[in-house]
Amino acid sequence: MQAAVLISEVGPRDGLQSVRSTMPTTHKTAWIDALVAAGVREIEVGSFVPARLLPQMADVAEVVRHALTHPGLTVMALVPNLRGAEAALAAGVHKLTLPVSASEAHSQANVRRTRAQMVDEVRRVVARRNERAPGVRIEAGLSTAFGCTLEGVVPEDEVVRLAVALAEAGADEIGLSDTTGMANPAQVRRLFTRVRTAIGARTGAAHLHNTRGLGLANCLAAWDVGVRTFDSSQGGLGGCPYAPGASGNVVTEDLVFMFEAMGVPTGIDLERLLAARAALRAGLPDEPLYGMTPEAGLPKGFVPAGGAAPRGTAPLAGARP
């Protein structure tokens, strides 16, 4: 059997903060429970941001508290700054992710800070983590790494330079995000390879969008050059509200189908994952959900990686990174 990949479900954060409706807390926790029951081992459960900016995330501490009751689950949260990180550490998350824009214009639009200021903020968050909760991992996600709707092309040298700066600032993982859906497979291979050459094992997740239909092709390209962690969102929910025209995270269901069909284990039971859509739908009755595999169903005679669906098994031991 081939080496496993880690599917990091970002829907409860990236998805829910992008829609107008606010999912009630009990629906959020029921959805997380359904994802965990399907074998999902890492979930970005919310953002620690002021409730006046993102009322959808006002209950994030409560959602984290519930998620922490699942043994083996890595509970992640997005934090935009030190203040958010302090709240997330107090809530007990296992992993923080800080967005750092590769494009200066996107950085200003998204967090009203320069890229250099964000690298400094990551350094401060790392210092606070070291004092308070040294077991917590810190990811920096380089957004607009493949292009920016405001600036257009983002030079690859800039992305590599920022990845190195973030590694030096102490981030444990530096991921690359196609925030604006502009990536292509050749670029994904080239840029992940360059970043890995520069920062080695600190190279983190691929966070790719399906804006122009290339989401899965780009995930395949990233996998080809050694990426083993992929962000995606059930039902394709989400996108970046500050990047006009951008929409559509990679659909978790289609991504898991692709890897399992290829013989690459995800640890996720596809039938249970498809069933988890009901929990998402119950909490967001009016939002469109995407996904081709959910529409078409699993093919006749489908055999997941490992030969049989891992029914009734617990999430893989030692899954937390």
Next chain:
Amino acid sequence: MQAAVLISEVGPRDGLQSVRSTMPTTHKTAWIDALVAAGVREIEVGSFVPARLLPQMADVAEVVRHALTHPGLTVMALVPNLRGAEAALAAGVHKLTLPVSASEAHSQANVRRTRAQMVDEVRRVVARRNERAPGVRIEAGLSTAFGCTLEGVVPEDEVVRLAVALAEAGADEIGLSDTTGMANPAQVRRLFTRVRTAIGARTGAAHLHNTRGLGLANCLAAWDVGVRTFDSSQGGLGGCPYAPGASGNVVTEDLVFMFEAMGVPTGIDLERLLAARAALRAGLPDEPLYGMTPEAGLPKGFVPAGGAAPRGTAPLAGARP
């Protein structure tokens, strides 16, 4: 610059024969004109089948006659048997394609013949071509090569065996079709590699579907192992009416965007290709059209392969295979 790929537009055949409405002849020819103006160099313009079976294709000879007025365009037609091939040769097509099912059950459902009978039919078509029109190329397209909604898994050994039999029967190109949308990238790489090992340069096009969202990832996988001809359909129109649950050819617009963004020339001007949707829409006002790139538009700062859009250039000389 990288080696070019050939995008073979199958919408006027595979798309139009799958929808209930019949596109009027003048709309078909206007759509073909718009595709040619965008730089499309090969089009499957129709099927030579009895009009009582597929009334949408009743005007195929007239459509071929019009398509032949475009210098440099390879005019293809699908034929199910020798009788269809004779009509197509009489109409003056440059290339014939015969579907041969890799699954016995699909062969019976689709053409009411065994696979062995279809190989014999290809041999007869080759003999007739040799007498009448030796310059015409013959493609055999192995449908359900990656799985069958009736039989489930289709053994790879069977696909390779049939490819060899079709090469021995005299087919110039043997393509592989994911008729039922069951292919995955690992399988695409493995099967095209095995077929190429068996029949070398007679290995033909990848005809891949987007049923479970993997269409472009599978095209990328085929490209990675040397495939340079790809079937696709504008607006994703089409599918196989005898394969329940299967739908959705790869969308030409998204496929061309992927290759051009990767720096792989297609010879197609993306803006003109997007404009050609209006001609398709005019002829089929009530059918859904798909495509993510048409929805999102081209990214800011987009540079096609070769550096600039090939505005005002004629289709590439020598493009006909």
